[in-house]
Amino acid sequence: MPRILAALALPALPALAACAVVQAEGGDLAPCDAQHLAVLIGEPAEKLEEVPLPESTRIVRPGEAVTMEHLPGRLTVRIGPRGLIQEMRCG
Template identity: 40%
Template sequence: MKRLLLLAMLALAGCQTGAKQDTVAKNDDDPCGATAFRQLVGTAGDKVDDGMFPAGTRVLRPGMVMTMDYRRDRLNVVIGESGLVDRVNCG
């Protein structure tokens, strides 16, 4: 009888749903916060300081080597051949 009771309890425990995940409101269109830095487009690249961005941000200058992995939460600041900030995007 004890084994049957234990088996029934284990079966019921297996039917439980997982813990509810936090549903923090995140903007799916801008997961890295790029819109806050879009005003930098067109400014001189030498005015861009790595310390002004969140941790993990890539400031990409002409000729730099970069990884091709896509991380939607990573901010990229791309400086073009002209020396101006060309774009600010997630990836």
């Protein structure tokens, strides 16, 4: 039974990551803006052109290689194979 509950909870993890607040330089708390922009998930990638994105945003399209370093203040946007925004997370 505990394994079933854990498996059901796993799909919620990306949504929780979008709410992350990260430590910025100087000790102030600053969001990477994933939480504010999460409303765009499921929308066409072209919608990203209509909203101001943080300077450190990276947009990852299907098949693109990405580095594995974790930068807490960077917004990473993943585009799915059908051209829809699939995920937004800090890092």
